[in-house]
Amino acid sequence: DTAVSQTPKYLVTQMGNDKSIKCEQNLGHDTMYWYKQDSKKFLKIMFSYNNKELIINETVPNRFSPKSPDKAHLNLHINSLELGDSAVYFCASHRGGQTEKLFFGSGTQLSVL
Amino acid sequence: SQKIEQNSEALNIQEGKTATLTCNYTNYSPAYLQWYRQDPGRGPVFLLLIRENEKEKRKERLKVTFDTTLKQSLFHITASQPADSATYLCAPSPGAGSYQLTFGKGTKLSVIP
Numbered sequence: 001d002t003a004v005s006q007t008p009k010y011l012v013t014q015m016g017n018d019k020s021i022k023c024e025q026n027l028g029h030d031t032m033y034w035y036k037q038d039s040k041k042f043l044k045i046m047f048s049y050n051n052k053e054l055i056i057n058e059t060v061p062n063r064f065s066p067k068s069p070d071k072a073h074l075n076l077h078i079n080s081l082e083l084g085d086s087a088v089y090f091c092a093s094h095r096g097g098q099t100e101k102l103f104f105g106s107g108t109q110l111s112v113l
Numbered sequence: 114s115q116k117i118e119q120n121s122e123a124l125n126i127q128e129g130k131t132a133t134l135t136c137n138y139t140n141y142s143p144a145y146l147q148w149y150r151q152d153p154g155r156g157p158v159f160l161l162l163i164r165e166n167e168k169e170k171r172k173e174r175l176k177v178t179f180d181t182t183l184k185q186s187l188f189h190i191t192a193s194q195p196a197d198s199a200t201y202l203c204a205p206s207p208g209a210g211s212y213q214l215t216f217g218k219g220t221k222l223s224v225i226p
Contacts, residue, residue: 102159
């Protein structure tokens, strides 16, 4: 069983559309994240949720809205997609606590045309 | 502002040699530092964690050092193999209940047979 799974793997869409990426973890972890990896491979944190509560919200356009229906799921909805949103988006989780390693999903490659 | 630098974007090394990757950080006092491996099209995978009071950590052919005076961590792969070819990311963390793990841009290691 995949520990952190995200869907879809690839997402190709037109500018201006709204899309969602889903993430689920079956590790029983309390904390989940969204990271964005741009074309230069720089992995940047976007959001973090701990037990369904938003705890980190980096400088991200408000077109991006995370939703955590329960602590095993963290979805990312993006409104009015722009060319600059093209990137690979990674979901990650950890058990909680400062020394915990992150478990990453395999990524969603978003291409905005 | 906090800054993480990994010595080079790319490092080529002959099979069997020791690969040494560098991670420097500024405006940071991390309580611990993690190293991850990322293969193309995959999410990062945790390798090792070293705490500020540890000088060195080993796992099989991997060795990590952490010098809080120099603000530097070194990541060594001994007897390198082509299968070690990947991008390696360092991630210092403030600890103390921080949920924010910030990554360096990574070093792409190529081990040449």
